[in-house]
Amino acid sequence: MQRSQSIFERARAVIPGGVNSPVRACRSVGADPVFIASGRGSRVTDADGNEYIDLIGSWGPLILGHAHPEILATIAEVMAAGTTFGAPTEIEVKFAEALRAAVPSMEMVRAVSSGTEATMSALRLARGFTGRARIIKVDGGYHGHADCLLVAAGSGAATLGIPGSAGVPDGAARDTIVVPYNDLASVERAVAADDVAAVIIEPVAGNMGLVAPAAGYLEGLRTLTARHGTVLIFDEVMTGFRVAYGGAQARYRITPDLTTIGKIIGGGLPAAAFGGRADIMQKLAPLGPVYQAGTLSGNPLAMAAGLKAMEILARPGSYERLEQLGQRLGDGLAAAARSAGVPAVMNRVGSMLTLFFCPGPVTDYASAKTADTTRFGAFFRNMRDRGVFLPPSQFEAMFVSLAHTDAEIDQIVDAARTALAD
Numbered sequence: 001m002q003r004s005q006s007i008f009e010r011a012r013a014v015i016p017g018g019v020n021s022p023v024r025a026c027r028s029v030g031a032d033p034v035f036i037a038s039g040r041g042s043r044v045t046d047a048d049g050n051e052y053i054d055l056i057g058s059w060g061p062l063i064l065g066h067a068h069p070e071i072l073a074t075i076a077e078v079m080a081a082g083t084t085f086g087a088p089t090e091i092e093v094k095f096a097e098a099l100r101a102a103v104p105s106m107e108m109v110r111a112v113s114s115g116t117e118a119t120m121s122a123l124r125l126a127r128g129f130t131g132r133a134r135i136i137k138v139d140g141g142y143h144g145h146a147d148c149l150l151v152a153a154g155s156g157a158a159t160l161g162i163p164g165s166a167g168v169p170d171g172a173a174r175d176t177i178v179v180p181y182n183d184l185a186s187v188e189r190a191v192a193a194d195d196v197a198a199v200i201i202e203p204v205a206g207n208m209g210l211v212a213p214a215a216g217y218l219e220g221l222r223t224l225t226a227r228h229g230t231v232l233i234f235d236e237v238m239t240g241f242r243v244a245y246g247g248a249q250a251r252y253r254i255t256p257d258l259t260t261i262g263k264i265i266g267g268g269l270p271a272a273a274f275g276g277r278a279d280i281m282q283k284l285a286p287l288g289p290v291y292q293a294g295t296l297s298g299n300p301l302a303m304a305a306g307l308k309a310m311e312i313l314a315r316p317g318s319y320e321r322l323e324q325l326g327q328r329l330g331d332g333l334a335a336a337a338r339s340a341g342v343p344a345v346m347n348r349v350g351s352m353l354t355l356f357f358c359p360g361p362v363t364d365y366a367s368a369k370t371a372d373t374t375r376f377g378a379f380f381r382n383m384r385d386r387g388v389f390l391p392p393s394q395f396e397a398m399f400v401s402l403a404h405t406d407a408e409i410d411q412i413v414d415a416a417r418t419a420l421a422d
């Protein structure tokens, strides 16, 4: 028996579904999980010794590729001085300063350990600040798995075809209003009563597959929320340091009130943060009445890895290079689908992209769901067998890293041309 198979059997006995996060199970693409043994640069090797060009990048964090030597050296150096203290350290201050320099709307920052914690905390803060209970989220938008956000959630929940989740009490979902992405009129109606605490949104949707904001959409959200005293939260856990150094808010020049950010800012270790207007952030304990805490928040290893990642990304040419690579892959995959006669839409912003198997256009979750997920499953398996590891869901984005080469992108496109012809 293959080693992966035997690991998977052991895993299923002790871990529900054999995985610690559901999409990794690869169920929606009719495959078994790929157990990874190691990663380096743009490539990962599985437990059976098969090598793949990786387009998952740990779901976004690894924009520099796997096992980046400078990140590893930084972690080793900081680790020698101890791994956690539960008391503040200077590296947390440097991290907050670097984050504020990159994303100026984050006037004050608090570090946490996951994107879920960041969005959950930002929402509590927005509710505490406004004294209002209701929130607005987008259908197919994913913001982690806090109860009030698992309402028509995308990502894993959408992939598995469960709207919301069992175990979420009606009370937690009742104050969540769900609107279609790219639809300003529905937000306008929902905020009109001046009782909405926050709009939380992925400024570039990445968890229904990649969907870009329509012209004027983010501006419209900014105007509407400002008019009604509603806190605008950009969930940039995926887009932060991805679609631009300063995130989607830099790319589209919109200033939210609060930002949640994660993935890339941990440099491959668990770190996330939320931050924004100082007058709102000062409502947090110990200054204000909104409670929020974390034993491992601001962990020195994660802060150091994240700081190093930010430093490397700030070097000249990083985002131009990511744009080129993203375009090469996006154009190549779109052409491959065309030449195979497969109806497909390529949605791309920078180095995030999704090939939807439908005639399109894909502008929101409803149109994303018209995609042929059976065809996507076959495509995933075919590409995996040709040495390309795609995100195992039609409703996730592929991520290109600075470790990918033009030759590897061409290799992926060649594999896709053959796979789509099959």
Ligand SMILES: *Cc1c(COP(=O)(O)O)cnc(C)c1O
Pocket (backbone or CB within 6 Å): 113, 114, 115, 116, 117, 119, 142, 143, 144, 145, 202, 206, 207, 235, 236, 237, 238, 262, 263, 272
């Ligand atoms: C990944 C993601 C989250 C959740 O982050 P975790 O670290 O997985 O908890 C939240 N929001 C967005 C937009 C994400 O992409």
